[in-house]
Amino acid sequence: MGYLKTTTIRGNDYNFPIYLPDATRAVARSLDSEDLKKSKIEGVVVNTYHLMSEPGTPILETVGGVKKFMNWDGLVVSDSGGFQVFSLIYQDPKFGKISDAEVTFYKSSKGEKRKYHFTPERSIQVQFVLGSDIIICLDDVPSVNAKEDQVRLSVKRTIEWAKRCKEEFAKQLQSRKMDHKNRPLLLAVIQGGDFLHLREECAQELIKIGFDAFGYGGFPMDEQGNFRTETLKFVAGLMPDDKPKFALGVGTPQDIVEGFKMGYNIFDCVLPTRDARHQRLSVLSKDPKTLDVLHEPVFNYLNMNREKFVKDSGPISEYCDCFTCQNYSRAYLHHLFKIEEFTAGRLASIHNLRTYTKIIELLRATLA
Ligand SMILES: [Zn+2]
Known part of the structure; x- marks a missing residue:
């Protein structure tokens, strides 16, 4: 079985x-x-x-x-x-x-x-x-x-x-x-x-x-x-x-x-939502189209409080199709965290959860 x-x-x-x-x-x-x-x-x-x-x-x-x-x-x-x-x-x-x-x-x-x-x-x-x-x-x-x-x-x-x-x-x-x-x-x-x-x-x-x-x-x-x-x-x-x-x-x-x-x-x-509230974001290690999910490292952490994100107009992850990555920049998220705005935790959680479900999708694809 x-x-x-x-x-x-x-x-x-x-x-x-x-x-x-x-x-x-x-x-x-x-x-x-x-x-x-x-x-x-x-x-x-x-x-x-x-x-x-x-x-x-x-x-x-x-x-x-x-x-x-x-x-x-x-x-x-x-x-x-x-x-x-x-x-x-x-x-x-x-x-x-x-x-x-x-x-x-x-x-x-x-x-x-x-x-x-x-x-x-x-x-x-x-x-x-x-x-x-x-x-x-x-x-x-x-x-x-x-x-x-x-x-x-x-x-x-x-x-x-x-x-x-x-x-x-x-x-x-x-x-x-x-x-x-x-x-x-x-x-x-x-x-x-x-x-x-x-x-x-x-x-x-x-x-x-x-x-x-x-x-x-x-x-x-x-x-x-x-x-x-x-x-x-x-x-x-x-x-x-x-x-x-x-x-x-x-x-x-x-x-x-x-x-x-x-x-x-x-x-x-609890990690993806707890991490998100503490500015720790999970991002896919590479393009999911080429990621060998079973044999390659699947993700990295990205800390949004880094100064280098102040003017970064790119999304959290170029490989992510989540609501946050489609609509908001790293600079905006960095700003929301800096002013301790609730919305930061929400947008970051949406992203982190999507990283998890994307990996789940890739794992399911290995069963097909
Ligand atoms: Zn995302």
Whole structure:
């Protein structure tokens, strides 16, 4: 079996690979849904934990889910929120506590300290309220430097919680009268840190329980900022080839190319929008018509705060067909950043996202 090129979810076909920007709080920062479409973005990742605290599930239920809320008709994947919650609690226990039964999380909002109970069941219920196309099981995310004992515990919990998530998922399908045509997919995350035998055990158990898609859990980068090539490759090999493989949190355009070669289909990362707000632009390394995407470096960074751009009337990238490059100069963008104008982040984000989708297009072309 080869690379999965396409999948149908709720009657819509999605081509792989696919890159999804993070719309953590139901917005890809500084962009609206039209801007996303301008950049040829086909889907986003929202965050369950953030959305259940703000605006909260009752409001999301009233407005009819996150797609209506943000005027977005593309793919919506909801992250369980485990990653954020666990990284905070493992860093400092004052943020909450974790038990086999649930996660208790303390959050201060406008001077008021609020307590949230997060269970696998609750996470699934909220993701149904969001109206996601791909629902992600709540998992236990060990800290980046966790020892083997702690990672083993995280794997055990991830498996137990995935079972509970699947049971709750089945209940929701029944009560909402959803069938295989209009139901979302349920994705389980494979944990195990860099301990390959734990990754293997986690994958085997999750495959036995049965899920529609699988994800790479934990940090894709090590503490030195290096891509965890060996672990990522090993985990991709553990996942069934006929189901979507999601490399959560990956990565730079080059990382996405590497992930694609390993067999991953879905990527999400905050980098292009975050970089854009900090004047860091990704540009294709050469004309996409002659770029050998699988074997040549695919991109370079361009920093807009460089003085040499003050009078530069050219576009950010001569190889880019994005809205920003078609209409605005480097000089204008440099100026907008200099005066700290919001529009700078928007125009730069539109460009960076288009660089990602262009690379995705080139990767898809290698499958034809
Ligand atoms: Zn551009």
